[in-house]
Amino acid sequence: xxxxxxxxxxxxxxxxxxxxxxxxxxxxxxxxxxxxxxxxxxxxxxxxxxxxxxxxxxxxxxxxxxxxxxxxxxxxxxxxxxxxxxxxxxxxxxxxxxxxxxxxxxxxxxxxxxxxxxxxxxxxxxxxxxxxxxxxxxxxxxxxxxxxxxxxxxxxxxxxxxxxxxxxxxxxxxxxxxxxxxxxxxxxxxxxxxxxxxx
Amino acid sequence: xxxxxxxxxxxxxxxxxxxxxxxxxxxxxxxxxxxxxxxxxxxxxxxxxxxxxxxxxxxxxxxxxxxxxxxxxxxxxxxxxxxxxxxxxxxxxxxxxxxxxxxxxxxxxxxxxx
Numbered sequence: 001x002x003x004x005x006x007x008x009x010x011x012x013x014x015x016x017x018x019x020x021x022x023x024x025x026x027x028x029x030x031x032x033x034x035x036x037x038x039x040x041x042x043x044x045x046x047x048x049x050x051x052x053x054x055x056x057x058x059x060x061x062x063x064x065x066x067x068x069x070x071x072x073x074x075x076x077x078x079x080x081x082x083x084x085x086x087x088x089x090x091x092x093x094x095x096x097x098x099x100x101x102x103x104x105x106x107x108x109x110x111x112x113x114x115x116x117x118x119x120x121x122x123x124x125x126x127x128x129x130x131x132x133x134x135x136x137x138x139x140x141x142x143x144x145x146x147x148x149x150x151x152x153x154x155x156x157x158x159x160x161x162x163x164x165x166x167x168x169x170x171x172x173x174x175x176x177x178x179x180x181x182x183x184x185x186x187x188x189x190x191x192x193x194x195x196x197x198x199x
Numbered sequence: 200x201x202x203x204x205x206x207x208x209x210x211x212x213x214x215x216x217x218x219x220x221x222x223x224x225x226x227x228x229x230x231x232x233x234x235x236x237x238x239x240x241x242x243x244x245x246x247x248x249x250x251x252x253x254x255x256x257x258x259x260x261x262x263x264x265x266x267x268x269x270x271x272x273x274x275x276x277x278x279x280x281x282x283x284x285x286x287x288x289x290x291x292x293x294x295x296x297x298x299x300x301x302x303x304x305x306x307x308x309x310x311x312x313x
Contacts, residue, residue, distance in 0.1 A: 018283050026286045030293025037297030041304040066245045073241060073268070077234040080276040084227060181277045185269050192265035196248050197258050 025175050029182045032145075036186050039138045040193060046130040048199030053129035056198045059119045068111035069191045072146075075104035076184040079153075083177045089167030095160045098173075101180065102153040105146055112143050135194065142190060145183050152176050225275060233275045240264050 014020055078101040085093035116136070124132045156176055159165045165172060244264045247253050253260065274280040279287050 016283075016285060018285060022286070023289070026289040030289050030296075033290070033293035033297045034300065037300050038304075041301050044301075045304060045309045062245065062248060066241065070238065070241055073237050074234065076272055076276050077230055077237075080225075080230045080233075081227060084225075084230065087224075178277055181272055184276075185272050188265050188268045188272070192244070192261050196244060196261050 019171060021171060021175060022178075025178050029178065032182060032186075036138075036142070036189075039134075039141060040189065043134040043138050043194060046134050050129035050131040053132060054119075054122055054124045056131060056135075056194075059122050059124050060195055060198070061115070061118075062195060064111070064115065065191065065195050068108055068115075069187060071104050071111070072108045072184055072187050075101050075108070076181050078104060079177045079180045083170070083174050086165065086167065086170035086173040089170075091160060091163070091166050094165065094173070095157060098153055098157040098160060102150050102157060105150040105153065105180075109143060109146055109150065112139065112146075138194065139190065142183070142186055145186070149176075149180050149183050152179065224281060225278075229275065233271055237268055237271060240268050 016023065078097050082094055082097035082101060085091075085097055124135075126132055126136045153176065156165055156173060244261060247257065247260055247264075273290070279290065
């Protein structure tokens, strides 16, 4: 009965004719754009102004980060396939693509952990210079967002394995997908502005 | 109305809205095509980074290429191309505020950056 009431509620028309949850997600993503925009602006502001410590060219490994970036890009593809599978009601494909996306996200995080460790051993810490502070804050916050995304994906996968996610609540997969794709487009900008365009 | 009837009504409403608003929904093949383009653009980005003769216009080229990737993901994977214009407006508002922040910050504090 409770489930029926909830479903009836979600069937009601909204004043916009759009799903309020999706509207809220887009508003959240707009605010997130502002958040990451401020972090990227701060990085650019202090770029090339470090007097001591390692510089970007001393620590960046472009081929390695290119592979990480490609992994995250491909996770967006598998996420889009997850959403398509949920909309079709293909639970088997949904489980496969959700797990693949989560694994690709974890691979990206593993790459970031390796990169941070490598940079640390080369003398770049959060407090070594302006580059270290702004770089770790920016990429660390992005990594935290990816971590949250991986937790959401794994939760969805467990729910899908239990038969709790399917065509009837495909919107949940779609909302998670929007968040995941946003994390991906933020990395597209970070990869270009931080790694490829160096002072 | 029973639970199964409500589910049917809801699904029918969603499908009707989808057809009415979107008219078209990307297929698996479309997603794969976008993935191939993303791969090619990323490969070009990394390749031109290592070509010294292009370093004079490196920033412009890289910004253009990353913009292509950004737009492809937003339009196809995030479905803004097919979804309500209100979602696009909300996201554009966030981007516009971000760009304004960029310009204001770099123009006032970052001497020589803009």
